[in-house]
Amino acid sequence: MATTQQASTKQDILQILLKRGQATAQELAEGLEISPQAIRRHLKDLEAEELILHQSVVSGMGRPQHIYKLSKKGRDRLPNNYDQFAVSFLNTLVDTLGYEQAGSLLRKHWERKAQEYRDRLGDVSLRDRVIKLVELRREEGYMTEYFLLDENNVQSNHSSQFMLTEHNCAISHVASSFPSVCGHELEMFAATLEDCQIERTHWIVNGEHRCGYLIKAQDD
Template sequence: MATTQHPSTKQDILQHLLQQGQATAQELAEVLRISPQAIRRHLKDLEEEELIEYQAIQGGHGGTEPLMGRPKHVYHLSRKGRHQFPDNHAQFAVSLLDTLQETVGSEQVSSILRKQWQRKAQEYRDRLASGTLQERVAKLVELRRAEGYMAQWYPLDENDDGCDRFMMTENNCAISDVAESFPSVCGHELEMFASLLPDCKVERTTWIVGGEHRCGYLIQPKNSLS
C-alpha cells in the first residue's frame, strides 16, 4: 500500500517510458507492481504536468490493421518529459552544426547532413533486404521504432489496379532539437525513405516541425500513379 504513494513512483514511470519508448497503464502496473488504479492516478498527474502524452490505439500494435473495440491509451514521454533526464547529446549536436555553419557555410552543412542520411539509408537498406511492399514498410517501421520514433503503419484502401497504399506515422521525433534548428534534415530523411522504396512515391502528409502532432508519410507504388 505504501508503494502506491512512494514519491519515486512517478519517476519510475518516466524511467520505464524512457527505456521502453511506450507502455500502457496495465503494462506499467505489472512492471511496477502497483494497482492499475494507482498507476492511472500517477499518469493523470504526469499528463497534467505535460511530462507524458498518449496515443489512443484500437486493436493490436502498429503493424496490424485496426480492430473494432475500445481503444487503449499508449503512453510515451513528451519532449518536456525527456528533458527531465540528463542528456547533452542533442544540445551538443545543434551546437556543433551551428559552429560548422559559421565555419563552412549553410550549403556545406546541408551537404554534410545529406551525406549522413545517405549513410543511414545504406544501413537501413542492408536490413530491409527484399520482400513485398508491405513487408518492407513493416520492417522500416520496426527499425524506426527501435530508434525512438514511435512509428506505426497501416494499409489504405486498395486501388483499382490492386496496388496497396500505406501510411507510415511517427509520433515522436528522435532528433527534434536538430530538426527544429536545421529543418533540412527532414528533407534528407524524406529522400532517404524514397531511396529505400525506389518503386514507390513517398510523400510527407504531416510534419512535427510544422506544428503537427506527428509526421506522416503516404507510400504508394509508382505504377499506381500512371
C-alpha cells in the same frame, strides 16, 4: 513500491499522450485498465509538474470534458536519442563551411543511410520492407508504426499503400534549428523505397504531434 508504481503509471500516461496526441481521462483509464479516479489523481500531478495540459470541450448538454495533451516539457521528458551536442556541432559546421556545403554533407549522410536501409531491407515485398523499416527505426529510438491503407489487401503481401507514423523525433533539437534535415529525411525514405512515391503528411516541427509519411507503390 507504491511510489515506483505511481511513477510507472505516469510514464505510461505520457507515452499514450505522445502516441495519440490527446486523450480524455476515461480513455486513459480504459487504456491502462485502472480506475478513472486514479487516472485523475495522476493527471493532476502531471499538470502540477507542467508535463501535460488540458482544454475543456463542450459536447451536447453534458458537462465540459477535459482533453489532455503533452506540453513541450512533457515531450522533452520522454526518452530520445538527441542532445544539444548535435546542434552545436552543426552550428560549428555551418560557421566553418557555410550553410550550403554543410547541407551537402547532411545530404550525403542521408544517402548513405538510405543505402544502409536498402541493404538491410532486401528484395522482398513492399509490405515486408515497410515492416522491416519500422523495426530499424524503432532500434534507432523512434516510436514508429505503420498502417495499411488498402484494406482489400489486408491478408495479402501485395498491399501498395501504407502510412508510416513516427510519434517522436529522435533529432528534434536538430530539426528545430535546421529544418532542412527533415527534407533530407524525406529524401532518405524516397531513396530507401525507390519504387514508391513518398509524401509527408504530418510534421512535428510544424506543431503536430507526429510525423507521417504516405507510402504508395509507383504503379498505383
